[in-house]
Amino acid sequence: METPVVRFVKEYNNSRKTRFHMPGHKGHVFFGCEPYDITEIPGADVLHHGNGILAESQKNASALFGSGATHYSTEGSSHCIKAMLAILKMERGKEDGQDKPFLLAARNVHRSMVDACALLDLGIRFVMPERQESLCSAVISREQLEEAVAGCEKKPLGVYVTSPDYLGQMSDLASLSAVCKKHGLPLLVDNAHGAYLHFLKTPLHPLDLGAAMCCDSAHKTLPALTGAAYLHIHREYAGRFEPYAAQALAIFGSTSPSYLLLQSLDLCNRYLSGEYPDRLEGLVVKVEAVKEELVSQGICVKPSEPLKIVLDTAQNGYRGEEIAEEMRSFAIECEYADWQNVVLMAAPENTETDWERLSQWSAETKLVKEKKEAFPHKPFPAVKAEQVMGIREAAFSRHEVLPVYDAVGRVCAAETVSCPPAVPIAVCGELITREMAELFLQYGIEEVSVCIF
Incomplete structure (x- = not known):
């Protein structure tokens, strides 16, 4: 697959032109990446109003993900989440005398979603799960969503869920999407942790399961630089939402996008179109085998999405933070740890050395050698919140x-x-x-x- 952004920047750097333009480093090496760090000079296109190399690259990404439209962001899924909500508000307009539109949402939203609601003056009506084990997870069922929709006196802007969440829990997006379609509601998904899901043998990406829009943090699970992200619009919804996408992204985005990140996304297209699906399939098998081995050693592992290993350290009598510190003595840094969990995120770029270190840790960890009684089960307190102000x-x-x-x-x-x-x-x-x-x-x-x- 062609990489038009990478090609343009390389050609510009090789031209040795005098840079009387931003950035101030002028291509001189201080950190190492400066020669390839440019701004929106002629030919470099304009990110949110592209008709050149960026438009071409985004079309490549759209074809790979099977979307109706795909937009790049160099400011992470947080930027894309704000844009998604803005798109909904713009497309709906003001109707039915409803001054303040609202969304139905699972309780475990990222703070950027709440920030977006503050900036756009939107309300949230939370749909509470039957059972919640952690702050990070709030998986709602088809029946709960049906009940929540039926209880709305006015039509919500849409439904918003996070899947996968930080602990690797995945919602039944196909069922939730069916409910949304039945009631004429768009389903929005914070898929920050699941950009890879479309490339599984059986695709599980939100777009594959009926979501109207979703955000993907490319950098979380794909080989892209931190901050690189996608906003995807489903083919069935492109006619409704795509006309507002550029404006929504521009409202919340910088006018100085990082061309290092844009090149990273551009190069990622080539990788995804080539060897990635095969490498991903091999990794999924590897991660599943590692999970089974950990369980056989007596380490509690929670069910989760294919590329996460979630250790339930509380079941072995230890706080997650303590086990994360133990892992550092084996030169392992985890993604997340709290009082009851440790989360590891894998990618095809993890080496055999990485897996050997994890194996060494599992053979020596106090979770096995100094196992304690499980923490007493303490139900996660239901957050029964009263909204007293907008x-x-x-x-x-x-x-x-x-x-x-x-x-x-x-x-x-x-x-x-x-x-x-x-x-x-x-x-x-x-x-x-x-x-x-x-x-x-x-x-x-x-x-x-x-x-x-």
């Missing part, structure tokens, strides 16, 4: 920062989060409860911002 009103109010227990009974002004996973415990405008305060402390958050009246 998200936008609370986010832009005067506020103060208080210790979490002193904040009980006050209105949350900012979705204070630990990152990762950047999932809000309390959303702007919600009344902070004692249960929320306990969760804040459980996830290492000692202070929270509250509104001043």
Whole structure:
């Protein structure tokens, strides 16, 4: 597959032109990448209004993912999430006298979704799962979504879910999509952790399962630089949503996109169109074998998406943070750890040395050699939040920062989060409860911002 962005930048660098344009390094090497770090000079196209090399590259990506349209972002899925919600608001317009549109959403949204609602003055009605084991996961069923839609007195803008989530849990997107189509609602998916899913033997990407739009963080699971992301629009929805995509992305995006990241996305197209599906299939088999081996050694492993290994350390009597520190002594750095889990993310670029280190760790870990009683089962407290102010009103109010227990009974002004996973415990405008305060402390958050009246 052609890589027009990479080709253009290489040709420009080889031309040895005098650079009386940005950036200020002028192509001189300080860090190493400067010769290929350019700006939107003639021929380089314009990211959100492209008709040249960027448009060509994005069409290549669209063909690979089978989308109706694919747009690049150099500001991560956070940028794409804001754009998706803006597209919905623009396309709906103002109707039925509904001054403040709202979305139905699973509770484990990323903070960027709440930020988007604050900026766009949207509301959220959370659909609570029957059972929630962690802040990171909130998988809702077809029946729960049906019930939530039936309970709406006015039509929502759409339905929003995160799948896969930080712990590798995946929603039944095909079922949720069927409910959405039945009621004429677009399904939006935060697929930041699942860009690779389209390239599985049996594709599991949101677009393959009926989502209207989704965001993918290319850098999370594909060989792209950090911040590289996609906004995908399904073929069936392209006529409705594509006319608004460029404006929505431009509203929330920088006018100085990184051409290093754009080249990374461009080069990724060639990789995806070539050996990647075969390498991915081999990796899926490898990861499944590793999970089985860990379980055979007595290490608790949670079911998860194909490329995540999620260790339930609490079942072996240890906090995840302690096991993450133990792994560092074996030269292993995990993706995420909390009081009950350790999350490892794999890619075809992991080497045999990487897998050997994991094997060495599993043979020596205290999870096996010094196994303790499992932590007493403590049901995850249901966050029964009362929204007493609009998200936008609370986010832009005067506020103060208080210790979490002193904040009980006050209105949350900012979705204070630990990152990762950047999932809000309390959303702007919600009344902070004692249960929320306990969760804040459980996830290492000692202070929270509250509104001043």
